[in-house]
Amino acid sequence: MRAEIISIGTEIMLGEIVDTNAAWLAAKLPELGIDLLWVSQVGDNPGRLQEVLARAFERSELTVCTGGLGPTEDDVTREAVAAVLGEPMRVDAVQEAQLRAWFTGRGRPFIERNLKQATLIPSARALPNPRGTAPGWWVEREGRVIVLMPGPPAEMTHMWEAEVDPELARRATSVLVSRTLKTNGLGEGLVDERLSPLLAGTNPSIGIYARRDGVHVRIAAKAPTREEAWRLIAPVEQAARALLSPAVWGEDNDTLPGGVARMLRDRGLTLALMESATGGALADAITSVAGASDYFRGSLVTYATQAKVDLGVAAETVYTHGVISRATAEAMARAARERLGADIGVAITGIAGADELEGQPPGTMHVALADATSVRYHGYAYYQGRDAAKRRAVTEALTLLRTYLVEATAGRE
């Protein structure tokens, strides 16, 4: 199946936003055995949009559009599709009722101009959008499909997974399925070496990629059905896990916080944090996982030095060794678990800013972990800007925590 992606929005043409929708969709199509041949972006301009759509309808069996479904005058994607297909737009009673209900449910006034979001053409059926006001369109005519989805990624990705992907999967003649194993602590070369017995195969194929959170191993298989593809992947995945264990911390969409979350839950352990340089970013990462309240007590973001002392770090430690020090980091980790009543305390103190502090360079980070009987420490200095320094410290702290959970609590499951 030949596919085309069209991203619509003047803000894309002005470079105000990066079109991440096209790349996200491009990565989804191979799984459905669909070949993406064309991608284009166009502004909210009726003439140019109609020209792009007409060419797409002529050359592509599947055209996936995002953007231009809003209520404002400059959102013209529906109008352009109707014009290209020469079909009349009319307000659909069901859509209108749902739209009015959406506004009523949120106590917002319903503006008449929102009605355009309830329109359909004869060849189109509506795709529900539980995350916003603009339903999508599934347009099918002359054996060709045009899909319209909203531009906001949260709405688009949900609509794709709930409505579009299942429908395309039903029509797919071959599918590509993949399983990604995420590892930490092994270099790209070492992973390649360990997996060498498996690298000869072509279906499944194995790809090894270095990523910010470690080395990813992608096992991909092509087959007529998902079931058959998974049957090809299973033995290879099993072998790869055996060769890489215990470095595998997650799979597919797992994140480092997610992997740590699973281990904390499995082991029935609770976690507390004390952060300064990361300013809450570590707690933000931990609480990005659903159900974090089962094991996460909280974080004491002690940005001011006095706050560290008030919350359990001995003033003597801070003033003898400095705020940016291993001793303070370890005291913070102990204080966090004691003050918040957790099994494990993790702490970060360091320099996220661009200036030297206490004679230490920007990007200096002291990361510590404490349980009832032991303390672990990891220190480093690496600076690529304020935000990068915070993000990196979060990854390093999560890695320290994960390593502790693997090593110190092995067999506690």
Added chain:
Amino acid sequence: MRAEIISIGTEIMLGEIVDTNAAWLAAKLPELGIDLLWVSQVGDNPGRLQEVLARAFERSELTVCTGGLGPTEDDVTREAVAAVLGEPMRVDAVQEAQLRAWFTGRGRPFIERNLKQATLIPSARALPNPRGTAPGWWVEREGRVIVLMPGPPAEMTHMWEAEVDPELARRATSVLVSRTLKTNGLGEGLVDERLSPLLAGTNPSIGIYARRDGVHVRIAAKAPTREEAWRLIAPVEQAARALLSPAVWGEDNDTLPGGVARMLRDRGLTLALMESATGGALADAITSVAGASDYFRGSLVTYATQAKVDLGVAAETVYTHGVISRATAEAMARAARERLGADIGVAITGIAGADELEGQPPGTMHVALADATSVRYHGYAYYQGRDAAKRRAVTEALTLLRTYLVEATAGRE
């Protein structure tokens, strides 16, 4: 001048990389008075690439291409341009000498296949690439310009700024200047309605965009000089501010945390937080601003209910009114400022998860602010997923804080 961008590379079509080059270039063109009408991505496929290039050469005065200039067989951008223009490629002696010198200088063997990077066509001159082996092409024929640049962003951006931008600036006959007004609390439709008296104009033009931190209104004017462009913008900006006031919280590159930071510093006030549902995300946002330690004391991320009580929220309040309640949010705000010794306390309690809690729907958020004498509250329920719920709560809390700083402390500067 009508311009078009073409990003070339099969890895883009597979979704393996996001095409950030197109967005980066798109943002540069308006300042040169160049209208970007078309953007497309295409794989390293000679047939499709020639088709896209031929259409671009026909409809666009300027076509900017990135990618496909490497030494390997699947890099075919030069060949495609030569084919479309019907011009012969030949190795250029100067380019070959420079290319060989590049390899010699790095002690690398020169492979014959690299010679294709030293080729030119009669209508092309080479654009130096000090950051890589592939020079760009400036192709000019029949009053039309085609620019070829390498795909790696570090090489492309340097070539653009050193070679392409100056040449285009010399030819520019007009400039585009824009002012963005950032609003909060009004929906996209409502902003559109309020601004309708201004939307008819085309210069300045007005664009309305829904963003995470509210609705942005972009007023853009084109004129021979920046001064004239600003003269066109001034009255429209004034009118827009009047129609939207008091929803406008910032302009251009202002961020909510940045605006709040400026006001806190101006007024000599300090801030402390107590967060649960946002799990540290609010503190993370506050500490994204350099120098936050001047006014930010810290955040008590009391994810566990017991942690709230341990850190100063009366157990009676929590158990009488519930953890997810206005009363608890207000008690948290007071506890934050008292426990961390700040002038202002801001607190968030709510539901970031997908499940109902205490009979309240997902996305329910109670946001409170306390100073020495007063308390402010903002509550709402809106759910688009866990991450979106946290981000939105951060924005709402920053907005509550900003409104307080504007109203309650007016004239304190």
